[in-house]
Amino acid sequence: MLEACNLGRRYRRTWALRECSLTVPAGHVVALVGPNGAGKTTLLHLAVGLTAATKGTIRVLDGLQPGCADALAGIGFVAQDAPLYRHLSVTDTLHLARNLNRSWDAQAATSRIASLGLPPGKKVGALSGGQQAQLALTIALAKRPQLLILDEPLARLDPLARHEFMSLLMAAVAEDGLSVIFSSHVVAELERVADYLVVLNGGRLQVAGEVDDLLAGHRVLTGPADLATAAKAQLNPVRTSVAGAQAHLLCRTSGPGDPVPLDFIAQPVSLEELVLAYLRDPSVAALPGPEMAVPA
Amino acid sequence: MTALAAQARTPSGPSARPVSWRKLAWVTWRRQRAITAAALAVMAGAALILVLSGLAMHHTAARLGPGWWMQTRSTGYYSWAENLPLLLQAIPILVGAFVGAPLVAREAESGTFRFAWTQGPGRLRLLTSQLVPVAVILTAAAAGLGALIAWWLGPLTTGESPMSRWSVSRVDLFAPSLAGWLLVSLTLGVLCGAAVRRTVAAMGATMAGYVVLAYLTATRWRSNYLTPLTGPAAWSGNGTYGGHVIALGAADELTTYYAWPDGRRLTIQQLNHGTAWFNQHHIALMAVYQPGSRFWPLQWIEFGWLAALSLLLVGATLLIIRRRAA
Numbered sequence: 180m181l182e183a184c185n186l187g188r189r190y191r192r193t194w195a196l197r198e199c200s201l202t203v204p205a206g207h208v209v210a211l212v213g214p215n216g217a218g219k220t221t222l223l224h225l226a227v228g229l230t231a232a233t234k235g236t237i238r239v240l241d242g243l244q245p246g247c248a249d250a251l252a253g254i255g256f257v258a259q260d261a262p263l264y265r266h267l268s269v270t271d272t273l274h275l276a277r278n279l280n281r282s283w284d285a286q287a288a289t290s291r292i293a294s295l296g297l298p299p300g301k302k303v304g305a306l307s308g309g310q311q312a313q314l315a316l317t318i319a320l321a322k323r324p325q326l327l328i329l330d331e332p333l334a335r336l337d338p339l340a341r342h343e344f345m346s347l348l349m350a351a352v353a354e355d356g357l358s359v360i361f362s363s364h365v366v367a368e369l370e371r372v373a374d375y376l377v378v379l380n381g382g383r384l385q386v387a388g389e390v391d392d393l394l395a396g397h398r399v400l401t402g403p404a405d406l407a408t409a410a411k412a413q414l415n416p417v418r419t420s421v422a423g424a425q426a427h428l429l430c431r432t433s434g435p436g437d438p439v440p441l442d443f444i445a446q447p448v449s450l451e452e453l454v455l456a457y458l459r460d461p462s463v464a465a466l467p468g469p470e471m472a473v474p475a
Numbered sequence: 476m477t478a479l480a481a482q483a484r485t486p487s488g489p490s491a492r493p494v495s496w497r498k499l500a501w502v503t504w505r506r507q508r509a510i511t512a513a514a515l516a517v518m519a520g521a522a523l524i525l526v527l528s529g530l531a532m533h534h535t536a537a538r539l540g541p542g543w544w545m546q547t548r549s550t551g552y553y554s555w556a557e558n559l560p561l562l563l564q565a566i567p568i569l570v571g572a573f574v575g576a577p578l579v580a581r582e583a584e585s586g587t588f589r590f591a592w593t594q595g596p597g598r599l600r601l602l603t604s605q606l607v608p609v610a611v612i613l614t615a616a617a618a619g620l621g622a623l624i625a626w627w628l629g630p631l632t633t634g635e636s637p638m639s640r641w642s643v644s645r646v647d648l649f650a651p652s653l654a655g656w657l658l659v660s661l662t663l664g665v666l667c668g669a670a671v672r673r674t675v676a677a678m679g680a681t682m683a684g685y686v687v688l689a690y691l692t693a694t695r696w697r698s699n700y701l702t703p704l705t706g707p708a709a710w711s712g713n714g715t716y717g718g719h720v721i722a723l724g725a726a727d728e729l730t731t732y733y734a735w736p737d738g739r740r741l742t743i744q745q746l747n748h749g750t751a752w753f754n755q756h757h758i759a760l761m762a763v764y765q766p767g768s769r770f771w772p773l774q775w776i777e778f779g780w781l782a783a784l785s786l787l788l789v790g791a792t793l794l795i796i797r798r799r800a801a
Contacts, residue, residue: 227593231798248493251595258589265585267505275505278498279594279601315590322595 180205180240180326180358181226187234188221195221199235199384203360203375205325207389208352210373211362212454217379219362220259223330226360227256240325252281255319259330261312265304269297269314273321280322288321291347309340316344320351327351329361333368345372370450378454380461387466390450396465397453400428402443410440417463418456429456431465494595499604507609510574518616521563522623528555529627536630543630553638556631560644563624567653567660568685570613575664576677578605579796583672598796602665606789610661617657621650640770641727643693651774655781660685662788669795692777698729700776701769708762727765734761 186199196218203209213219224230225237228246243250263272269292277283292299295313303311312332319327327348333341349372352359363369369376376393378386386393397417402410407426411419416428429448439445457463532552536543579602582588592598628648632640640646647656663684668677708731733741736757752758765773 224589228597229589229592246597248595248597251593251597254593256589256593258586258593260586262586262590264506264587264590271505275502276594278501279494279591279596281492281494281595 180207181209181360182238182242183222183225183235184237185235186222186225186232186237188218188225188230189233194233194382196225196379196382197234199379201377201384201387203377203387205358206356207358207375208373209358209360209375209377210369211360211377211379212364212366212369212458213362213379213385214364214458216381218382219379220330221382222379223256223328223360223362227254227328252322253325255322255324255327257312257315257319257327257329257332260335261308261315261332263303263311263315263318265302267303268300269303269306270299272303272314273318276318276321282323284321284323288317291317291320307340308335309337309344312336312340312344313347316347320355323355325357327357327359327361329359331362331364333363333365341368348372366451366454369454376450376454378457380458383461384466385461385464386454386457393453393465394448394450395434396431397448398430398432398437399446399448399452400430400439400443401446402426402428402440406440406442410443413440417465418460429453493597493600496604499596499601500608502601503605503608507578507605510577511609511612514570514574514613515616517569518566518620521566522620524559525620525623525627528559529623532627532630552631556628556638557644560624560648563620563648564644566617566620567657568682570657571660571664571681571685572678574609574613575661576668576681577674578602578609578665578668579792580668580672580674580677583668584674599793602793602796606662606665610658610785613661614654614658618650618654621648621653624648624653625650639727641765646697647689647693647777649774651771651778652781655778655785656689658785659688659781659788662785662792663688666788666792666795669792669799697773697777698727698765700773701765703729703763703765705761705763708760729763729765731760731762733758 181201181203183199183201186201187197188195189197199218199222211219211222221230225232226239226245228244228250237245239245239250240253243253264275267275273285273288273292277285277288292314295310295317297306297310297314303314306314312335316329316332319329329348332344332348336344345368348359348361351357361373370390374390376386376388376390377384388396400410400414400416402425404421404424404426407419407421407428410416410426410428414428414430416430418429420427428443429452432445437445457465532555535552579588582591588598591601594601596604628638628640628645631638632645640649647653660681664677664681667680667684668674671677671680708728733746733753735741736759741758
């Protein structure tokens with residue numbers, strides 16, 4: 180679905196993204212997470228062909244060059260802030276998008292607009308941010324893509340709109356079986372929708388893998404703070420936090436059978452905790468082995 | 476509808492076709508119709524003024540017969556003919572700044588390129604589908620306006636009228652030249668928009684670039700499209716004007732000088748002699764000029780190189796668009 184090999188993009192003298200090698204298999208809902216300026220948008224723009232790589236290669240769908248006619252037809256993209264022509268009405272926007280794409284499911288688009296309650300005659304510029312995002316998603320889905328790429332789709336939405344947006348997205352995924360890559364810096368709601376996680380930090384790839392594998396591969400050890408130093412040396416945790424008399428160590432684990440140090444208890448980790456722990460320490464990484472990172 | 480949906484179900488194979496030009500024509504119509512109509516309206520307004528005043532002027536000229544312009548200086552046609560071309564000169568500049576410059580720059584500025592360029596046709600096909608129809612329509616309109624201007628200037632620039640169609644402010648308003656300048660301005664605007672990516676800055680760059688190009692053409696290049704001829708001008712050996720080799724309007728007089736019968740130029744000291752000395756030594760006034768018969772060939776030469784330059788500008792724009800990082 181997405182294969183990057185030693186991918187890098189430089190803007191003037193700063194690298195927005197570097198040494199990114201990544202293979203995302205098809206059929207996943209991928210959350211691309213990272214702080215602002217981590218290179219999320221750069222990676223997505225590389226994937227849709229809006230930006231050319233400075234170094235390395237990137238392939239989408241079945242080994243296609245981003246931006247080629249087949250890739251454009253097979254990928255539905257909603258850019259950050261869902262840019263659409265503000266002076267066009269909803270109807271005209273749909274008609275425009277229909278004429279900009281080879282395949283177009285007009286029935287699905289129209290019924291989706293109706294069920295969302297978007298007034299067809301209203302100008303796009305007069306819609307709320309949430310409605311614009313819904314319209315942009317409708318257009319991206321109506322071209323029946325194999326892959327949907329969404330850049331910060333939730334950023335402008337209030338909690339209710341966020342929920343509706345995600346419901347629409349999840350329904351589409353269930354119906355059409357398409358793959359989704361979406362970027363976000365909202366960590367809290369990922370667990371509900373994403374089954375594959377990619378974390379970017381400071382332009383570098385930090386975490387990549389299936390959510391279930393990542394959760395199973397990490398645990399939190401809680402124990403007395405005065406034993407934390409010894410435990411740290413022994414376990415080499417991803418992150419250690421000390422609150423009062425208690426220490427929390429987020430550690431990698433090979434399974435439930437791993438030994439637990441004396442006086443510590445092991446607990447499963449939530450996805451949010453995991454993401455935050457990695458984001459706080461850019462020097463550690465959880466990536467698949469090199470044999471998986473190199474595309475075929 | 477169902478056929479479309481069914482077709483989309485199958486993943487796009489290697490046989491995938493790009494989005495058809497017919498579909499893109501609708502996109503162009505929806506996106507460019509307002510600004511193109513505005514440009515056409517400006518030209519139609521100019522045409523209306525030309526038709527109304529031109530009909531009156533042709534009527535007057537026909538009524539008064541040859542030399543009518545000597546009798547009607549006071550009627551205002553001359554001031555019309557002096558000032559109207561200056562306004563018409565603005566049309567290519569306006570088209571470049573208001574139609575050409577925003578074509579890419581506005582998409583870049585508002586962020587909508589991230590929508591438009593990631594749809595089916597891709598950015599190059601999309602730009603081509605918008606630029607070509609607009610360029611063809613406006614260039615054809617400019618050619619029509621140029622033909623109207625030639626008709627309008629007719630009574631003022633024929634015969635012995637002192638008003639010349641070769642004048643800097645009029646020569647580029649005839650159909651081939653005006654069409655060429657409009658096309659160059661439009662494509663320069665699109666290039667500036669693609670390079671600068673900000674509408675107002677692109678408009679400024681377009682106007683500045685156009686003025687520099689027009690200035691260089693008027694002062695340096697236009698008179699040399701074809702090697703100028705040299706011949707005796709108005710001064711004949713007997714001290715009377717004759718020959719009319721370069722009667723104003725009939726030819727483009729570039730420069731004049733006094734020469735000995737063998738063709739050598741007079742020195743500055745020799746120029747101080749009186750008329751008698753000039754007659755005695757058969758000194759002639761020589762002119763370097765473009766003959767009237769070259770007027771239309773020179774017009775087409777101007778259109779030719781401007782059209783070629785426009786193609787280069789479009790090529791440069793496509794290169795920039797293709798390479799440009801978002």
